[in-house]
Amino acid sequence: xxxxxxxxxxxxxxxxxxxxxxxxxxxxxxxxxxxxxxxxxxxxxxxxxxxxxxxxxxxxxxxxxxxxxxxxxxxxxxxxxxxxxxxxxxxxxxxxxxxxxxxxxxxxxxxxxxxxxxxxxxxxxxxxxxxxxxxxxxxxxxxxxxxxxxxxxxxxxxxxxxxxxxxxxxxxxxxxxxxxxxxxxxxxxxxxxxxxxxxxxxxxxxxxxxxxxxxxxxxxxxxxxxxxxxxxxxxxxxxxxxxxxxxxxxxxxxxxxxxxxxxxxxxxxxxxxxxxx
Amino acid sequence: xxxxxxxxxxxxxxxxxxxxxxxxxxxxxxxxxxxxxxxxxxxxxxxxxxxxxxxxxxxxxxxxxxxxxxxxxxxxxxxxxxxxxxxxxxxxxxxxxxxxxxxxxxxxxxxxxxxxxxxxxxxxxxxxxxxxxxxxxxxxxxxxxxxxxxxxxxxxxxxxxxxxxxxxxxxxxxxxxxxxxxxxxxxxxxxxxxxxxxxxxxxxxxxxxxxxxxxxxxxxxxxxxxxxxxxxxxxxxxxxxxxxxxxxxxxxxxxxxxxxxxxxxxxxxxxxxxxxxxxxxxxxxxxxxx
Numbered sequence: 001x002x003x004x005x006x007x008x009x010x011x012x013x014x015x016x017x018x019x020x021x022x023x024x025x026x027x028x029x030x031x032x033x034x035x036x037x038x039x040x041x042x043x044x045x046x047x048x049x050x051x052x053x054x055x056x057x058x059x060x061x062x063x064x065x066x067x068x069x070x071x072x073x074x075x076x077x078x079x080x081x082x083x084x085x086x087x088x089x090x091x092x093x094x095x096x097x098x099x100x101x102x103x104x105x106x107x108x109x110x111x112x113x114x115x116x117x118x119x120x121x122x123x124x125x126x127x128x129x130x131x132x133x134x135x136x137x138x139x140x141x142x143x144x145x146x147x148x149x150x151x152x153x154x155x156x157x158x159x160x161x162x163x164x165x166x167x168x169x170x171x172x173x174x175x176x177x178x179x180x181x182x183x184x185x186x187x188x189x190x191x192x193x194x195x196x197x198x199x200x201x202x203x204x205x206x207x208x209x210x211x212x213x214x215x216x217x218x219x220x221x222x223x224x225x226x227x228x229x230x231x232x233x234x235x236x237x238x239x240x241x242x243x244x245x246x247x248x249x250x251x252x253x254x255x256x257x258x259x260x261x262x263x264x265x266x267x268x269x270x271x272x273x274x275x276x277x
Numbered sequence: 278x279x280x281x282x283x284x285x286x287x288x289x290x291x292x293x294x295x296x297x298x299x300x301x302x303x304x305x306x307x308x309x310x311x312x313x314x315x316x317x318x319x320x321x322x323x324x325x326x327x328x329x330x331x332x333x334x335x336x337x338x339x340x341x342x343x344x345x346x347x348x349x350x351x352x353x354x355x356x357x358x359x360x361x362x363x364x365x366x367x368x369x370x371x372x373x374x375x376x377x378x379x380x381x382x383x384x385x386x387x388x389x390x391x392x393x394x395x396x397x398x399x400x401x402x403x404x405x406x407x408x409x410x411x412x413x414x415x416x417x418x419x420x421x422x423x424x425x426x427x428x429x430x431x432x433x434x435x436x437x438x439x440x441x442x443x444x445x446x447x448x449x450x451x452x453x454x455x456x457x458x459x460x461x462x463x464x465x466x467x468x469x470x471x472x473x474x475x476x477x478x479x480x481x482x483x484x485x486x487x488x489x490x491x492x493x494x495x496x497x498x499x500x501x502x503x504x505x506x507x508x509x510x511x512x513x514x515x516x517x518x519x520x521x522x523x524x525x526x527x528x529x530x531x532x533x534x535x536x537x538x539x540x541x542x543x544x545x546x547x548x549x550x551x552x553x554x555x556x557x558x559x560x561x562x563x564x565x566x567x
Binding site: 029032033035036037039040043055056109110112113114115116117119120123124125126127128131135207210211214215218226229230233236238241245248249252253 | 300302305306308309310313387388391392393394395396398399401402403404405406407410411413414415486489490493494497505512517520524527528531532535536
């Protein structure tokens with residue numbers, strides 16, 4: 001009896017110890033990441049001091065000042081202009097790419113038929129899409145939407161096709177055997193297993209599509225982050241170019257770390273058991 | 278692309294086999310090409326400004342053979358292509374070498390990883406056109422801008438892949454090498470390098486794809502020669518057949534390079550490994566890399 005108690009006590013102690021160590025690790029990791037950013041800033045600061053000219057590389061405080069000016073100005077208008085277009089583009093990519101992927105996954109013939117177009121579409125340099133969107137729509141809201149849609153679509157299609165091929169045949173057979181209707185099977189078996197693949201397609205093309213979206217704004221837009229970068233480039237305003245680029249990068253990294261990872265976890269929740277194995 | 282109908286005639290005349298051939302993988306792919314060219318032709322009927330396939334093919338013929346486009350404008354092809362290729366390989370070499378070195382350092386030392394990982398991520402997030410702008414502001418219109426644009430864009434892709442590869446090496450082997458006092462160079466040559474070869478290759482492949490886009494952008498914005506410059510030349514001249522012709526050329530180049538050359542090389546280089554494992558790895562890269 002005492003033995004058991006002692007054991008459980010020491011187990012508790014072990015657990016506490018493990019938790020403490022884990023917390024220590026986490027603290028040390030945060031510290032290292034912080035150090036990394038300080039290192040980044042230091043290198044930047046030294047480089048700007050060595051180059052000694054604002055037109056070449058402005059110092060961090062100068063850029064921070066510029067960022068403040070941007071926030072006092074119309075940052076949110078420009079920012080939302082880009083976000084809305086890119087989201088609309090992804091929406092279009094999912095709406096068109098999903099049925100194409102279904103077709104590719106369900107039928108061997110269409111899989112072969114669409115294979116080459118999808119592969120080539122995925123290898124086309126972003127410049128092509130950006131210029132094409134400009135030619136089709138001129139300076140307009142729809143240019144970046146088209147470019148993002150075109151660039152993300154092949155990723156969505158390829159992943160959905162993969163997902164459809166991977167749907168567990170036995171689950172469908174069993175559902176049919178127990179008298180589930182076609183629409184029930186679709187709703188409760190096919191959709192949940194394909195949904196993560198749609199998301200995977202969006203996620204894989206996420207950073208690429210954003211880049212092409214801003215590039216399209218460089219060509220044909222009067223608003224948005226890409227437009228601002230180009231405007232300041234033409235004015236030869238280096239601090240403002242760097243400030244807008246940093247805002248873009250910060251937004252992308254935050255989105256990646258806090259939004260995408262969370263959605264991913266939620267969508268793949270039903271596969272928890274798989275991960276635990 | 279235009280050779281598709283010829284191949285169609287080569288198939289046996291009896292109706293059964295034709296149908297069978299049409300639904301075979303190659304038949305399906307060729308049908309896709311024919312349908313694509315047909316749709317393109319149809320589009321020119323609806324939108325007058327869109328140049329048709331024949332028009333573009335004719336343009337490319339004149340441009341490549343150096344004939345006259347009408348008036349004093351003559352075709353220029355190989356000189357632009359050679360300039361771009363030279364800059365592309367120079368930039369790739371710089372970016373790849375730097376990425377390899379930093380990648381090995383990040384993968385080997387925890388401290389280096391903590392210090393550099395986020396910096397590399399920031400570089401990875403920067404769009405290529407930003408580098409094209411920055412290098413132009415730094416160096417003006419010169420060969421340095423496109424070369425460094427490619428280098429900056431390629432670098433983080435190589436570094437991240439190599440770091441991942443180095444981290445995947447089992448610590449056992451490294452500990453043993455350390456215990457037997459194998460020199461750092463020998464460890465690098467015989468332990469690290471073979472283990473990360475696959476990751477290096479993957480990094481190189483990404484670098485080539487993103488670098489190609491980067492050099493086109495850089496030449497478009499600030500070139501006086503090169504593929505990107507020539508594409509813009511025709512675009513600015515409002516001659517869309519020239520623009521579409523060059524777009525087809527640079528897409529064709531990257532698809533052939535990636536699909537035919539790199540894909541084959543990769544499969545060949547790793548034939549000593551389990552083929553299924555390689556297959557899976559290639560498929561995964563395709564997902565991220567296309």
